[in-house]
Amino acid sequence: MATESVSPRKVLIVDDDHATRRGLCALVTEAGFAAIPASSLAEATEALAREAPDLIITDVRLQGYNGMQLLAMGSRPIPAIVVTGFPDRMLEADAHKMGADYLEKPLSPASLLALIRVKLEASAPNALFSATRRFARKPVKRQLKAWIKDFPVRILDISYGGLRLELEGTPEARLPRSLCVTLPTSNVAIDVNVVWQKPSGATGWLCGAAVPEPSPATWKQLVDAVSF
Numbered sequence: 001m002a003t004e005s006v007s008p009r010k011v012l013i014v015d016d017d018h019a020t021r022r023g024l025c026a027l028v029t030e031a032g033f034a035a036i037p038a039s040s041l042a043e044a045t046e047a048l049a050r051e052a053p054d055l056i057i058t059d060v061r062l063q064g065y066n067g068m069q070l071l072a073m074g075s076r077p078i079p080a081i082v083v084t085g086f087p088d089r090m091l092e093a094d095a096h097k098m099g100a101d102y103l104e105k106p107l108s109p110a111s112l113l114a115l116i117r118v119k120l121e122a123s124a125p126n127a128l129f130s131a132t133r134r135f136a137r138k139p140v141k142r143q144l145k146a147w148i149k150d151f152p153v154r155i156l157d158i159s160y161g162g163l164r165l166e167l168e169g170t171p172e173a174r175l176p177r178s179l180c181v182t183l184p185t186s187n188v189a190i191d192v193n194v195v196w197q198k199p200s201g202a203t204g205w206l207c208g209a210a211v212p213e214p215s216p217a218t219w220k221q222l223v224d225a226v227s228f
């Protein structure tokens with residue numbers, strides 16, 4: 001029986017600097033994704049309509065244009081990563097309002113790839129985040145308390161690939177992409193990547209977080225210990 005092939009996810013890479021664009025294309029191609037290069041806003045607009053990419057990585061400055069315009073051009077919401085060599089907090093806030101992550105150059109290849117994977121997995125059909133697709137979520141045996149910095153956290157459910165959290169008393173601002181969750185009673189601290197989030201009450205958040213691959217053995221032991 002023939003096996004149906006799965007097409008690689010498409011990443012539209014928009015940067016008017018040839019070396020940067022070529023390097024990013026090589027990075028995502030080696031990671032198993034299909035890179036679609038564009039050197040200008042016009043090229044990117046054409047590729048957006050022609051290729052239907054799954055993710056956009058765009059520089060802010062594109063020969064007098066703002067690359068963030070691409071985020072509003074698609075016929076459907078497309079995950080995006082905005083990069084720039086010129087930090088600007090107002091642009092960063094605008095990117096976050098449009099659902100995009102905002103990174104400053106120089107970029108860490110490992111961190112960028114991790115973010116690409118998280119965003120693509122989160123946007124896969126019928127998926128909230130990668131942990132829900134590969135691992136069954138398990139309810140915890142009790143109200144499991146944890147901490148993110150000085151903020152109390154309640155773990156709602158958990159899996160080998162991630163967890164769902166309720167944060168109380170957090171500022172009314174978008175959560176950072178990466179968080180360190182500490183469980184004092186189990187002496188475990190683990191870095192997780194926030195994949196989705198929504199406000200809960202006036203100053204709280206509900207969020208889904210994925211554990212980077214490979215999951216630490218201590219995390220899997222913890223899941224078995226605290227879940228049904």
